[in-house]
């Protein structure tokens with residue numbers, strides 16, 4: 001386990017030499033203004049488009065991914081084509097550009113997070129990201145601190161919104177979320 005102590009020493013070293021870096025990742029409430037005013041409360045709320053239709057990798061991979069323009073154009077070839085923001089979108093698509101969306105969530109590099117096991121275990125997007133389907137602009141809902149991760153890992157069955165149907169399907173293994181340092185740091 002000596003790599004763990006090396007890792008801790010490394011972190012203590014960096015955080016004492018750059019005091020300010022200690023708070024990296026604690027940007028709770030962060031809400032950058034996006035280049036195109038994409039509204040989740042309209043798409044995921046009023047029109048109830050499922051999260052996974054756009055964030056297609058969330059149940060398969062480390063990253064949930066932000067959708068590419070062809071997903072938007074599935075609808076916006078016909079919908080709201082008179083709106084300036086949609087014309088901007090279409091023009092970008094035709095030129096082969098992607099939209100430079102600003103990242104809302106960002107963990108420090110020394111933390112390993114993976115969507116797949118969480119989504120597969122039935123932890124809802126909203127447990128971690130809040131009521132996104134009510135947000136006109138997405139903001140960081142949870143503080144993403146180590147304590148936040150561990151609170152749930154120690155008691156995953158108590159995750160407030162863990163989907164009840166899924167919960168019944170979970171095996172003993174799935175009911176335990178690992179707490180060892182190497183789960184999230186390696």
Ligand code: HEC
Pocket residue numbers: 034038040043044049050051052053054055066067101102103104105106125126129132133137138
């Ligand atoms: C029609 C497509 C679409 C749907 C449906 C959708 N999203 Fe998104 N989502 C986006 C786009 C585009 C962005 C990037 C722009 C932004 O941040 O608003 C995004 C950004 C996000 C982010 C912030 C990512 C970051 O940068 O950290 C989260 C979290 C998120 N979505 C969660 C959800 C959840 C949860 C749902 C379902 C309730 C959902 N989304 C439904 C398209 C979609």
Ligand code: HEC
Pocket residue numbers: 051052055058059062063064065066105106107113115118119123124125126127128129144
């Ligand atoms: C257990 C908590 C948790 C759950 C459940 C969760 N996320 Fe995330 N999500 C995070 C964290 C933490 C990050 C930041 C990851 C990073 O910076 O490496 C993130 C980042 C994102 C991002 C931006 C970066 C990326 O991964 O592409 C999107 C989009 C996103 N989540 C969407 C979703 C959607 C949609 C769901 C449900 C299907 C979901 N998340 C479920 C915790 C969660």
Ligand code: HEC
Pocket residue numbers: 036037038039042043047049054067069071072073074075076079080083084085086089
């Ligand atoms: C399943 C269909 C569907 C998908 C996919 C979709 N949208 Fe929409 N979008 C709509 C509908 C419906 C409206 C409301 C149109 C109206 O009010 O006239 C809308 C409205 C909008 C508006 C507001 C236009 C305005 O100025 O009033 C923007 C911007 C937008 N969408 C961007 C996006 C982006 C970016 C994506 C891809 C990430 C996307 N949409 C994917 C159906 C969709």
Ligand code: HEC
Pocket residue numbers: 107111112113114117118120121123127128144145148149150152153156159173174175176177178183184
């Ligand atoms: C709301 C509850 C919840 C939160 C918050 C949460 N997790 Fe988890 N996590 C789980 C559950 C449940 C599992 C077990 C899933 C399984 O066994 O398939 C898990 C599993 C994992 C795994 C996979 C372990 C493995 O090898 O199987 C990693 C890595 C992980 N979590 C990292 C994180 C990090 C990093 C954070 C904080 C940024 C976090 N988690 C926040 C519930 C949560």
Ligand code: HEC
Pocket residue numbers: 008011012015021022025107108111144145146147149150153178179180181182183184185
């Ligand atoms: C479930 C995921 C998870 C587990 C397990 C975990 N950590 Fe962390 N750790 C994080 C996250 C997320 C951060 C970044 C946010 C923060 O600093 O609170 C972090 C940050 C840290 C930091 C930097 C703190 C700072 O203020 O800069 C140290 C040191 C650390 N972890 C050590 C450990 C040790 C030692 C263990 C085992 C006892 C451990 N971690 C287990 C998720 C985890």
